[in-house]
Amino acid sequence: MSADIRPIARALLSVSDKTGLVPFAQALAEKGIALVSTGGTRKALAQAGLEVSDVSDLTGFPEMMDGRVKTLHPGVHGGILAIRDDAGHRASMDAHNILPIDLVVVNLYPFEATVAAGAGYDDCVENIDIGGPAMIRAAAKNHADVAVVVDPSSYATVLADLNDKGGTTLATRRKLAQLAYARTATYDGAIASWFAEVEAKEDAGEGAGAAAESRVFGGRLAEALRYGENPHQSAAFYVGGPARPGVATARQLQGKALSYNNLNDTDAAFEAVAEFDPARAPAVVIVKHANPCGVAEGETLVEAYRKALACDPTSAFGGIVALNRTLDAEAARAIVDIFTEVIVAPDATEEAAAIIATKKNLRLLVTGALPDPRGGGRLVKSLAGGYLVQSRDNAVVDDMTLKVVTQRAPTEAELADLAFAFRVVKHVKSNAIVYAKGLATVGIGAGQMSRVDSARIAAHKARDAAAAAGMAEPLTRGSVVASDAFFPFADGLVTAIEAGATAVIQPGGSIRDTDVIAAADAAGIAMVFTGVRHFRH
Template sequence: MTADIRPVTRALLSVSDKTGLVPFATALVAHGVELVSTGGTAKAIADAGLPVKDVSELTGFPEMMDGRVKTLHPKVHGGILAIRADAGHQASLAEHAISPIDLVVVNLYPFEATVARKADFEETIENIDIGGPSMIRGAAKNHNDVAVVVEASDYEAVLKEIAEHGGTTLPLRRKLAQKAYARTAAYDAAISNWFARELKEEAPAFRAFGGKLIEALRYGENPHQSAAFYASDEIRPGVATARQVQGKQLSYNNINDTDAAFEAVAEFHPARTAAVVIVKHANPCGVAEGASLEEAYAKALACDPVSAFGGIIAVNQTLDAASARAMVEIFTEVIVAPDATDEAIAVVAAKKNLRLLLTGGLPDPRAPGLTVKTVAGGLLVQGRDNASADDLDLKVVTKRAPTDRELTDLRFAFRVAKHVKSNTIIYAKDLATVGIGAGQMSRVDSARIAARKAMDAAEALGLKEPLTKGSVVASDAFFPFADGLLAAVEAGATAVIQPGGSMRDNEVIAAADAAGLAMVFTGVRHFRH
């Protein structure tokens, strides 16, 4: 046996998730390992006919306080933390009749799942594991001598090494220790963030975030950047929870763009209307509502058919075959939907590289949540922009009020503006975008670019007039000067929706009145950087 191999003579198993437990325990016993366990884990092992010592036999104390105290004992932690090559540690073990523990197998109380099912405060508190993280951290610290397992997926690797080497190797123990600390860190992050939500603490003194690996990615935004995709503890339908029915592995950019598209389409309640969002490079390039997904897709595509090539398509209802047939006519990277019919899945299957993601539902655009962005040496954390166009109290500020048709399109346009990079200008008509200006340093440039793209789209459709004629326009933030508004007038817009709040609001309102425009203020800004 080489110097870094540590034999496994005694294992402590205490698991909430008992997946694979009995076969693992059976294999350990076959290798001559003594099993020590707790509560339900010990019962499951004993019921399988395997020899197991209850931890209370080891410690000489029964479980107390409804199981809150059972492994917090020197005979447990001494056995885990003793350094095998330290004569003093070995003397302490002998003096106090403590047996070494060579393998610790613990997965934690299901705190995240308890929060997800909206358990009450007291039940949630009782699902905070104390002994488990202590044993995990102790074993991980003493990984030179002890192996620690926090996931059933690692059972096979441990058994393989015991079979091949008669014990565990240092590289495996170090790998398992890293995972162990990451698991307890993510667990503590979930607990602390739940507490912050319960206490309505918007800026706690310490903020932690954790995630579980979904998959390693080939690269990040660019080939020279490494990347991986993690699931957080937030329960929210989307790309992280979706089932990929077919297609190539998602790239970093695919995931980012798919999330942008699906969050945008969720603004449109599926019981009210069919909606389609087409995204390219994290910005919508076409959004529309329709009587069917097929109709909505045709309207969305008409906004910018050039940019839609190689884009992401998100829908808010079950994908049907007719819509799928229309969508596969051009090259598309991803289609994401709450669900799809068998016939639609078969249609998409003809394009083997096209990814089809089914999420099982839509995210709630009004739900609270956090967004996180890294900066040098820090994190920027903010609440999700969960303001909904349906909830806004619009204020008419011009002499002319919008017509009912204009008002409907104004709310639609502002709903879209929320999901386009700032500075944002959206032209919309008949519940479809007809021009989108995104991410410009000047708002007037966004207005002109959106109008230019609308002219290009009109030419592609063989129309003589720009699509923006008779449209409405939305701005994600106030017009600082009248020039941006005048650019919209020049494009043919008849009504405007904007947050208001500029020092020159009166100047902008006067320009709107002079042009015969209707304008409403929302009092809500939708910056998106």
């Protein structure tokens, strides 16, 4: 046997996730490996007919304090941490009757799942594992002699080594140690973040927790990606943080693997479509390069899709389509008429899925639910040497008090379009301008250095779309316009008026608000202030 291979004589198993536990333990037992376990894990193994010792046999103490204390004992940690080739360590083991533990199989109390389920404070605290992380870290530190498994997905790796080598290789133990420390770091990070959120809510309400004294972010590899935004960049997709319906929770029903850009754009599209309550109306968002290029509500999904597509059919080619309701066959037929990268929806009918399946590369994702646009959570952006952390922009126009600041108030139809446009502009990169008419976008200007340029680009794209459709004039005639931030000068508003806008929604708050209001009054248009800005960089 190679010098770096370590046989396994005794394994300690204590798991919350019992997926694959019994077959794995049976395979160990068949190789003559002694099994030691705790609580519910021991019960599950014994019920499967396996001979398994209780951890109290190693410690000489029973589990106590409702299971809070059971493995924190030299009889356990000495068996894990002892360096097998160290004479002094061997003498200590002999003197205190400590048996070596060569394999530690531990996954932790389900703290993250408990928090995600909305459990109370005391339940969350009780699901903070103590003994588990201690054993994991001890085994990972002593990986020269001990193998540690923190996830059922690693069972096959250990068994492959045992079958092929008669023990675990150093390479395997190092890899398992890395996974172990990543798991405990992610676990502790989730606990620290939870405490920060609790403290923020108690001290200053939602949002203050971004300024916690220290922050830890962690995730688990969901998929290694072929490359990043560009082919020369490496990339991977990690899942972590509070549970939220979206790309991280979606099931891919068909299509080729998602790329970095697909994942980023799909997330943007699905977050945008979640602004539209499915109980009110079907809605569709089409995204290209993380910006909406068409958004609409309709009587049906297919009507909403066609209205969204009409805004900018050129940009929609190769885009992402997000729906706020179950994808049906009629909408599926319309979507596959042009090249589309990804469709994401809460669900899909069997007939719709069959239609999408005719396009073998088109990805279809179903999430089971929409994310809550009012939900909390943190957004993280990396900088050189650090991170920017902020609370999610969960301001929703339906909750805002709209202040009419012009002589003319908007009509009911204009108010509906203004609210619609402000839902959309929240998801367009700043500086952002959105023209809307009949609960559909008709012109979108995104990511410009000046607001007037965004207004011009949106109007220009509306003219191009009208020309392609054979219309005499662009749909911006008689539209409303939304701005994600205030107009610093009247020029951006004047551009929107020249494009045909009859009503405006914007945050307000500029030192030149009076000039902007005067320009609106001079043109006879209505304008409302929200008092809420939606910058998105």
